[in-house]
Amino acid sequence: MSLYVTELRRLAKRRLTRVMLILLVVGLAGIVTAFAFSSHKLSPAVIAQAQAESDANFRDALREWERSIVECDAAKARGEQTDERYGPNCGRDWKPTADMFDPKWNLPYQFDFRAEFGDFIAVFAGAVALFGFLVGASFVGAEWSTGGMMNLLLWRPKRLTVLGTKLAAVLTTLTGVTVVLGALWTLAFWLIANFRGTTAKVTSGVWQSAGISGLRALAMILAAGAVAFALASLGRHTAMALGVAVGAGVVSEIGIRIATTIAGVRFGDRWVLSTYALAWFQKQWTLVDYRSCDFVQGQCTPKEMLVTWQDSALVFGIGTVVVLVATFWMMRRRDIT
Amino acid sequence: MSAVLEIEGLRKTYKSRRRGVRNALDGFDMRVEAGQVHGFLGPNGSGKTTTLRTLLGLIQPDGGRMAILGHEVPGALPAVAGQVGAIVESPQFFPHFSARDTLSLLAGAGDVPAVRVDEVLELVGLRDRAGERVKTYSLGMKQRLAVASALLKNPKLLILDEPANGLDPGGIREMRTLMRNLAESGMTVVLSSHILGEIQLICDEVTIISLGRRVAAGPVEQVLAQHSHGGVRVRLDAAEDLAAAAELLDRAGVAVTRHPDHLMLAGVDKPATVSRLLAEQHLYVSELAPVSVDLESVFLEITATAPVPGQHRQVDQSAKIGEPGHTAGTTGGWGA
Numbered sequence: 234m235s236l237y238v239t240e241l242r243r244l245a246k247r248r249l250t251r252v253m254l255i256l257l258v259v260g261l262a263g264i265v266t267a268f269a270f271s272s273h274k275l276s277p278a279v280i281a282q283a284q285a286e287s288d289a290n291f292r293d294a295l296r297e298w299e300r301s302i303v304e305c306d307a308a309k310a311r312g313e314q315t316d317e318r319y320g321p322n323c324g325r326d327w328k329p330t331a332d333m334f335d336p337k338w339n340l341p342y343q344f345d346f347r348a349e350f351g352d353f354i355a356v357f358a359g360a361v362a363l364f365g366f367l368v369g370a371s372f373v374g375a376e377w378s379t380g381g382m383m384n385l386l387l388w389r390p391k392r393l394t395v396l397g398t399k400l401a402a403v404l405t406t407l408t409g410v411t412v413v414l415g416a417l418w419t420l421a422f423w424l425i426a427n428f429r430g431t432t433a434k435v436t437s438g439v440w441q442s443a444g445i446s447g448l449r450a451l452a453m454i455l456a457a458g459a460v461a462f463a464l465a466s467l468g469r470h471t472a473m474a475l476g477v478a479v480g481a482g483v484v485s486e487i488g489i490r491i492a493t494t495i496a497g498v499r500f501g502d503r504w505v506l507s508t509y510a511l512a513w514f515q516k517q518w519t520l521v522d523y524r525s526c527d528f529v530q531g532q533c534t535p536k537e538m539l540v541t542w543q544d545s546a547l548v549f550g551i552g553t554v555v556v557l558v559a560t561f562w563m564m565r566r567r568d569i570t
Numbered sequence: 571m572s573a574v575l576e577i578e579g580l581r582k583t584y585k586s587r588r589r590g591v592r593n594a595l596d597g598f599d600m601r602v603e604a605g606q607v608h609g610f611l612g613p614n615g616s617g618k619t620t621t622l623r624t625l626l627g628l629i630q631p632d633g634g635r636m637a638i639l640g641h642e643v644p645g646a647l648p649a650v651a652g653q654v655g656a657i658v659e660s661p662q663f664f665p666h667f668s669a670r671d672t673l674s675l676l677a678g679a680g681d682v683p684a685v686r687v688d689e690v691l692e693l694v695g696l697r698d699r700a701g702e703r704v705k706t707y708s709l710g711m712k713q714r715l716a717v718a719s720a721l722l723k724n725p726k727l728l729i730l731d732e733p734a735n736g737l738d739p740g741g742i743r744e745m746r747t748l749m750r751n752l753a754e755s756g757m758t759v760v761l762s763s764h765i766l767g768e769i770q771l772i773c774d775e776v777t778i779i780s781l782g783r784r785v786a787a788g789p790v791e792q793v794l795a796q797h798s799h800g801g802v803r804v805r806l807d808a809a810e811d812l813a814a815a816a817e818l819l820d821r822a823g824v825a826v827t828r829h830p831d832h833l834m835l836a837g838v839d840k841p842a843t844v845s846r847l848l849a850e851q852h853l854y855v856s857e858l859a860p861v862s863v864d865l866e867s868v869f870l871e872i873t874a875t876a877p878v879p880g881q882h883r884q885v886d887q888s889a890k891i892g893e894p895g896h897t898a899g900t901t902g903g904w905g906a
Contacts (some may be wrong), residue, residue: 239678246675248666380662383628385720387656388680390627390647569628 240402249371254410257364261414264356265421272344274431283339290339294329341432344430347439350422351446355514357418357449365458366478367406372403373462374471383569396564400462400557405456411451419443449513449542456553463553463560481506499524500538505546513545573637574727574758575602575845580634581781582620594620596782597634602760602775607753609773609790609864610762613875617782618762622658622731635760639726652680655720656729665705667716669696672704673722682722690718695744704788709736717745721752728752731762748773770794770865780873790865801861802835807854815853824848834861838870 244250273279284292304322305315315323360408374381376399389395485506493501500520502508514519517542526533582595595617602608623629625636627644637641641650663672673687691700694714704712720728734742742765749759749772763769763814769776769790777795778786786793798820806812809831816826817832824844825836838844841858848855869875 235681236679239675242678243675246667246671375664379664381664383658384662384676385679386628387654387658388651388676388723389627390651403651444687568628568630570623 236398237401238394240399241406241415243447244368244372244402244406247372249375250368250406253364253367257360257410258362258414259524261357261418265418265425266351267427268344268422269425271342272425273341274429275340275343275431279340280336283336286339287334287336288331291329291331291334294334298324298327298329344422344425346422346426346430346432347434350419350426350443351514353418353422354443354446354450357415358453361407361411361414361450362454362457364410365403366461366474367456369403369458370461370465370474371471372465373399374465374469374474377466377469378471387570392564393561396561399458403458403462404455407454407550408451411454415447419447438492444515453510453513453549456499456549460553460556463556466560467556497524499536503538503540508540509545509548512540513542513549515542517541571603573638574606574639575600575608575760576602576635576637577601577621577625578635580621580636580816581632582624583632586661589808593782595631595634596780599784600777600787601756602777605756606760606774607749607759607761607772609769609776610760610779611764611769611776611869613873616779618779619659619731620740620782621779622656622729622762626656626658626729626804628656628658639674652723653726654729655723655725655727656731657716657720657728657733658731662711663704663715666703668701668703669707669718670700672715673719676719677722680723681819683870686722686724690721692747693721694718695741710738710741712878713737714741717748725757727758727760729762731761732764733761734763734765734768742768750770755783766866766869767864776865778869778872786868786872794863794865794868797871798861800865801863802838802841803857803859803861804833804835804844804848805831805857807846807856812855814851818847818853819844820826832857857860 259499273458287337301319302323302325305319308315308319309323320327372381373396376385382395385395386392426435461474464477465471466474467473485504489504490501492498493504498504499522502520508518508520520538520540522538525536577598577600580595580598581593584592584594586592593853598617598621600610600621610618610621615714620629622852624631625638625643627647630644638647640651643650667675669691670687673690674684676682677687688697688700693695694717696711696714696718699707699711704715707715717730717733720730734745737745745816746768749761751772755900761769761773773790775789776787777784778793787797802807804815806815812828812833813830819826819833819835827834827836835844838860841860845855845858851861
């Protein structure tokens with residue numbers, strides 16, 4: 234227990250942890266502030282103003298249409314060709330109607346908690362996962378590269394216990410940060426929705442769905458932290474995790490996409506990691522094979538492939554477990570020099 | 571006396587597809603008695619640090635037996651780790667933590683009372699700089715911090731690898747006094763260092779390692795005596811008699827080296843016989859001084875690492891046991 238508490242203290246004392254936490258909080262606060270300012274509550278007065286603008290636009294359009302017909306008739310009387318400019322029958326068939334001017338178009342943006350908060354959970358998860366990746370990698374990477382790990386092992390010559398305790402400290406910290414900031418994030422958007430947006434139709438089912446999305450976000454954040462920790466420990470340097478992340482990004486998002494396109498692989502994106510990240514947050518992601526259709530021949534429904542969040546769980550779960558097992562196996566066997 | 575540290579036949583082999591096999595430790599033996607300050611010496615690359623790392627569980631041995639405080643290690647290392655303080659190689663600490671934070675975190679990990687942190691900071695002279703980041707420390711200050719971290723547990727066995735590295739002359743003297751005080755308080759100290767003058771001054775016994783094997787061991791005086799070669803310096807009342815004296819001693823079977831104002835004799839068991847032999851021929855000595863050897867010259871001789879003009883000795887070129895005076899670069903190096 235003392236080792237675990239010490240590792241929590243060590244992690245909290247680290248400058249990178251503190252700086253990254255401040256940046257994370259500032260970044261999230263920036264997003265909240267931006268949306269607080271850009272969202273406007275649709276009061277009856279605002280709706281009436283939008284309706285009035287819409288009516289005025291309709292009237293302007295009507296006047297313009299009438300003027301255009303008059304111009305067209307005059308031109309036709311002068312013997313000029315008018316179809317090209319005014320359309321057949323001087324455009325009489327294109328009379329503007331009121332339903333062409335939806336008052337919604339004149340409404341300011343209003344944050345809709347029910348419809349949009351799910352996307353903001355994904356934004357939050359992405360930001361905290363990045364934080365978790367950097368903190369997880371740096372925590373153990375710096376320990377290896379500065380000799381801190383060796384010092385600690387002289388005190389606690391139980392390699393797996395030491396590494397496991399460090400990992401537990403990282404995951405506990407990430408869980409704490411996610412829960413606290415997640416609660417503040419939810420509260421902030423709930424307040425925005427209350428005072429500058431709408432909370433209409435936010436039923437218990439919506440909260441339940443948000444809770445499950447939050448759990449998926451937490452799982453992803455913990456996986457990011459654990460994988461970064463494991464990679465940095467394998468390479469005994471923070472740069473190892475960062476290098477693998479950049480490499481995987483380049484290979485997966487660019488290399489595989491180009492290769493599968495050139496090779497004509499159907500549903501090539503099923504080999505791309507971001508597909509599974511999207512499916513994880515959206516519950517499912519549909520890949521479309523447009524090459525299965527020849528649209529010249531008429532209407533065609535292209536073939537689709539559904540990637541579910543369960544598929545994502547399998548991919549990310551297996552990946553995380555493999556890297557962690559390799560790390561602990563190496564820790565048990567390697568000479569520490 | 572009971573042994574605090576025992577190593578028998580320790581082996582560690584590194585295998586590389588490209589560079590072949592290298593025996594870093596080739597059946598190394600070592601024994602340290604309780605309450606000693608024990609010097610652990612060897613040329614660069616001889617296996618000192620590998621021995622210490624293996625002993626402390628950082629490297630897995632390929633063979634041999636090790637015991638600390640009567641417990642077989644590495645198996646019992648978790649049980650005895652609380653009684654062993656160690657620094658291995660250069661001091662390494664997280665640069666952005668202060669000395670106090672560094673020690674406090676170690677104390678926390680090892681269930682050591684927090685009050686001990688200030689005690690060891692005082693002991694190594696870092697009390698007033700304890701709040702500063704380690705990255706602002708000089709090498710000597712880092713070395714003091716390393717010693718403080720090793721002392722934090724108030725261990726029964728203290729293992730220090732190059733503790734005087736980077737210390738100023740005052741610091742070296744303080745370190746020497748500290749080692750002696752610790753030994754007097756009952757702590758056993760194993761000291762690895764290349765400052766052989768210091769080792770000679772503060773150590774009770776030494777073990778010398780070369781190419782992964784023990785080449786000498788025992789009390790310092792004994793090791794020096796074994797390699798003194800009975801050297802004696804002789805001066806006469808009349809310098810012009812030196813030639814006659816040299817001839818006389820030569821005939822008596824003594825190895826003589828002539829110098830302008832004195833003679834150097836080797837292989838003399840009893841210097842008094844020289845005095846008597848010369849006096850019988852009316853040659854009177856004004857100085858008859860046994861030439862004492864120091865640990866440095868003994869070390870260079872045993873390990874065959876004395877510099878040779880015009881030659882550039884490589885790190886693996888040192889003596890292997892059974893081959894005194896011969897370099898054995900290919901025996902223990904890569905490709906062997």
